[in-house]
Amino acid sequence: MPATETGIAFTNHLSVAHHMTNQMFLNGSGVTAGDVDGDGRCDLYFNSLDAPNKLFRNLGNWQFEDVTTQAGVSCPDTFSTACVLSDLDGDGQPELLVNTMYQGLRLFQNLGGGQFREQTESAGMERALGGMTVAIGDYDLDGLPDIYVSRYRAAALMDVPNAFVNMKTVNGRRIVSRFNGRPTTEPDLKHRFYIDARGGVGEYGEADTLYRNLGNLQFEAVDWTGGTFLDESGQALAEIPRDWGLAVMFRDLNHDGYPDLYVCNDFDTPDRIWINNQKGGFRALAADAIRQTCWFAMGIDVADVDRDGHDDILVLDMLARSHRTRMNQLGDVKPVMELIQNPDHRPQFMKTTLQMNRGDLTYAEVGQWAGLAASDWAWGVAFLDVDLDGYEDVLITNGHERDGRDIDVANQLKTMRRANKMSDRQIFEKRLLFPRFHTPNMAMRNRGDGTFEPAHQSWGFGHDGVSHGLCLADLDQDGDLDVAVNHLNEGVGVYQNQASAPRLTVAVSGAGGKVHGIGTRIEVLGESLAQGQELIAGGKYLSGDQPLRTFAWPYGSEEKVRLKVRWPGGLEEIIQDVGANRLYELHPPSEASTSNQDVVETVAAKEPCR
Numbered sequence: 001m002p003a004t005e006t007g008i009a010f011t012n013h014l015s016v017a018h019h020m021t022n023q024m025f026l027n028g029s030g031v032t033a034g035d036v037d038g039d040g041r042c043d044l045y046f047n048s049l050d051a052p053n054k055l056f057r058n059l060g061n062w063q064f065e066d067v068t069t070q071a072g073v074s075c076p077d078t079f080s081t082a083c084v085l086s087d088l089d090g091d092g093q094p095e096l097l098v099n100t101m102y103q104g105l106r107l108f109q110n111l112g113g114g115q116f117r118e119q120t121e122s123a124g125m126e127r128a129l130g131g132m133t134v135a136i137g138d139y140d141l142d143g144l145p146d147i148y149v150s151r152y153r154a155a156a157l158m159d160v161p162n163a164f165v166n167m168k169t170v171n172g173r174r175i176v177s178r179f180n181g182r183p184t185t186e187p188d189l190k191h192r193f194y195i196d197a198r199g200g201v202g203e204y205g206e207a208d209t210l211y212r213n214l215g216n217l218q219f220e221a222v223d224w225t226g227g228t229f230l231d232e233s234g235q236a237l238a239e240i241p242r243d244w245g246l247a248v249m250f251r252d253l254n255h256d257g258y259p260d261l262y263v264c265n266d267f268d269t270p271d272r273i274w275i276n277n278q279k280g281g282f283r284a285l286a287a288d289a290i291r292q293t294c295w296f297a298m299g300i301d302v303a304d305v306d307r308d309g310h311d312d313i314l315v316l317d318m319l320a321r322s323h324r325t326r327m328n329q330l331g332d333v334k335p336v337m338e339l340i341q342n343p344d345h346r347p348q349f350m351k352t353t354l355q356m357n358r359g360d361l362t363y364a365e366v367g368q369w370a371g372l373a374a375s376d377w378a379w380g381v382a383f384l385d386v387d388l389d390g391y392e393d394v395l396i397t398n399g400h401e402r403d404g405r406d407i408d409v410a411n412q413l414k415t416m417r418r419a420n421k422m423s424d425r426q427i428f429e430k431r432l433l434f435p436r437f438h439t440p441n442m443a444m445r446n447r448g449d450g451t452f453e454p455a456h457q458s459w460g461f462g463h464d465g466v467s468h469g470l471c472l473a474d475l476d477q478d479g480d481l482d483v484a485v486n487h488l489n490e491g492v493g494v495y496q497n498q499a500s501a502p503r504l505t506v507a508v509s510g511a512g513g514k515v516h517g518i519g520t521r522i523e524v525l526g527e528s529l530a531q532g533q534e535l536i537a538g539g540k541y542l543s544g545d546q547p548l549r550t551f552a553w554p555y556g557s558e559e560k561v562r563l564k565v566r567w568p569g570g571l572e573e574i575i576q577d578v579g580a581n582r583l584y585e586l587h588p589p590s591e592a593s594t595s596n597q598d599v600v601e602t603v604a605a606k607e608p609c610r
Contacts, residue, residue, distance in 0.1 A: 001494045007064045010492050012468075013050045019401060020431060022159050024101065024130065024152060025049055025079065026401050027246070028379065030469025030542025031486045034085030034094040036071070037114035042473045042546045044484055045073070045096065046492060047080035053098065057114065062476060062496070072116050073098075073108055082134045082469075084544035086518070086537040088145055089217050092509070097147070097538070099131035101154050105147070105209075109217060124219045129154035130206040134544075136537035137250025137259040137519055140280040141569050144213035145518055145537065150245030150263060151206035157193075161428040165193065165201050176201060191242055196268065205244035205269060228281040229274065232344075243269035249539035251302045252276075252519060253311060254361050257570035259519050264297035264315055270346065271297050271315070275361070287344040289362045290355055295348040299541035303383035303392040304532055305370075306450040310357035311534075314367075316378035316396065316541075318405075319351040321439075326374070329405040352378065356450065371452045376439040377403075380470040380541035384481055386459060388501035388552040390529045391446035393455070397485055397541075399466035403437035440464045441485070463493055469543035474550070479505045479581060481550050486543075502553035502580040506563065508535060509585045517547065517588055523564040524578075526554025553580040 003009045012029050019025045029047035036043045041058035048054070052074035056064040068074045075098050082099035089095065093110040100106065104127045108116040130152040136145050157163055166178035176184055176193035184193060196202035210228070211219040222228050224240040231237060244266035250259040258276035265271055271293045274282035294317040305312045320326040351373040355363035367373040372394065380397040387393070403409075417427050443461040444452035456462035466488040472481040476496065480503055485493035504524060508517025523532040531551045538544040554561055563575040565586055578584065 001062060001496050003491055006062050006494055008056050008494055010046050010054045011490060012048050012486055012488055014488060015050055022155060028468025028488050029080055029486050030082045031471050031484045032083045032085045032544040033471050033473035033546040042475055045083055046486055047083045049079050052076045053080050067114060071114050078103055081131055082542040084134050084538035086136050097134050099134050102129060104128045105131060105149050119217055123217050126221060132245055133247040133542050135248045135250045135539040138568055139259055144215055146213050147211040148248050149209045150248040151208050152244055153205050157203050161425045204242035207240045207242050208245050230283040232284045232286055234283060247299050247541045249300050257568060262300055264300050266296050287346055292347050292349060292365050294353050295350045298379050299381040301381045301383045305446060310359045312357050313355040314381060315353050316375055316381050317350055317352045318377045319374045320376055321374045328407055331405060331407040370450055375442055377437055379468045382470055382472055384472055385552055388499045388503050390531055390552040391448045393446045394444040394452060396442040397467035397470050399439045400437040401466055401488055402434040404434050406434055409433050438465050441467055465490055469541055471540055471543045471545050473546035479503045504551045504553055505548055505583045507548035507585050519568040521566040522549055524551040525562045525564055529554045
């Protein structure tokens with residue numbers, strides 16, 4: 001949908017001067033969707049790096065207006081990364097969360113009528129660095145949505161010219177003792193460097209934060225080593241994980257009614273898969289449950305791709321689709337392979353992984369077989385049943401402003417240094433020789449057997465550029481999900497879903513108090529096909545969807561179609577006699593009934609909203 005028609009005129013600008021001195025900005029920014037003013041139409045909010053963010057109010061009929069200034073959510077001069085719209089105080093109106101590179105997570109309370117007021121300091125948010133994806137979920141089932149913030153770094157060794165480190169041996173172990181003449185015991189250098197398996201200097205990321213919701217928009221940071229997070233053996237963590245966090249998602253992976261966590265981490269830092277222990281905390285997934293993961297884990301989404309009743313996990317990496325490009329981006333291939341005798345080791349490989357759920361919380365990695373292993377320099381991913389055939393397809397954004405993995409350019413710089421005796425500073429400035437790695441976004445159609453085929457051209461999703469965050473929303477209220485994408489240094493992409501097949505849309509509204517719909521699992525039960533999806537908040541790469549889900553109408557179904565709803569904690573409801581091409585609004589049960597996990601209530605479907 002062109003900006004000249006919609007009025008959504010927005011570009012996430014990033015100057016050369018900024019990304020040449022700090023490559024962290026090249027990770028881009030996100031987009032989120034929600035009804036901010038309560039008029040029944042879904043609005044869009046886009047983050048920006050070098051300019052203010054923008055909120056676009058949906059006027060209907062694919063017309064939008066910029067209401068950023070009136071709403072008070074422009075966030076100038078913040079280098080904004082992730083954004084999420086979600087009701088955090090139970091008043092039925094979505095708050096706005098904006099994550100940043102330098103100022104930490106900012107919280108804007110929704111005052112009603114499309115007006116916001118910042119409450120970051122009073123909410124207890126830390127002023128932390130390197131903020132990336134934000135996920136929201138009620139991990140302790142106290143009725144209050146909690147917040148997990150993944151963090152990267154705000155500055156890295158790769159952007160420091162003439163960097164010099166000193167190493168020494170302590171108790172038989174090599175450590176980095178000084179950085180550019182400063183001892184690594186100083187606060188900003190402590191826990192930053194390590195010696196990797198190749199004998200080189202590695203660098204840790206910033207620590208993530210889990211914020212527990214105390215009510216009334218008050219939050220407290222959970223202590224990593226205080227017993228909330230347990231290792232695989234059930235012991236409290238001894239150290240704070242300092243990973244290169246890019247994405248995180250709350251999702252009930254084992255269908256026990258409690259939200260689990262999957263954290264995607266870049267470089268050598270491992271992904272963290274935390275299973276909710278139903279005691280107000282998490283335990284690390286056993287090492288043998290997932291036997292391999294991505295190396296450069298980017299975005300994540302979860303879906304039951306083969307409709308066997310078990311959710312599968314898709315995590316993006318940066319393996320090129322083109323063989324020629326792939327051969328030219330292999331400079332970082334790990335030369336050291338861990339010993340096969342270590343049964344607890346979970347190797348990382350540079351490829352997109354599809355973890356197929358075996359039904360017992362163990363997984364088989366089938367990305368290559370499924371046709372998804374190569375997705376270029378990928379960032380955002382969303383499962384969406386585009387053609388409404390009952391099986392969820394895959395949308396992937398990709399591209400990079402500077403192809404720093406181009407080994408031809410890297411060798412050229414090495415030659416220039418030897419021939420011209422160029423300084424580290426001069427070589428550093430020559431990084432502009434790395435070309436823009438613009439690639440078409442991907443749409444992969446689910447064949448129904450767990451494998452996928454390319455469909456980006458036929459579906460109109462093959463934009464060739466640099467794309468980061470994406471979100472799903474019903475922008476025209478026709479019952480299918482449209483798509484918004486935040487591109488870098490070019491106008492955003494807004495895509496109208498033109499599917500014509502019958503559909504069924506489910507939303508949760510009228511929450512109020514301590515009851516909410518995040519983490520609700522919805523199943524459409526018909527004779528020909530059973531479909532299941534979960535309502536999440538945030539968790540998409542730097543982005544967040546509108547809180548509703550769309551299902552294909554079960555084709556050929558002769559029996560009455562039912563909705564099965566499992567609320568967080570396990571309470572289930574069955575809604576009988578639902579119809580096609582309708583929106584059903586689910587109202588959470590009362591606070592008193594949420595404590596009874598054994599109740600199963602059967603109700604007749606009420607007249608739909610439309």
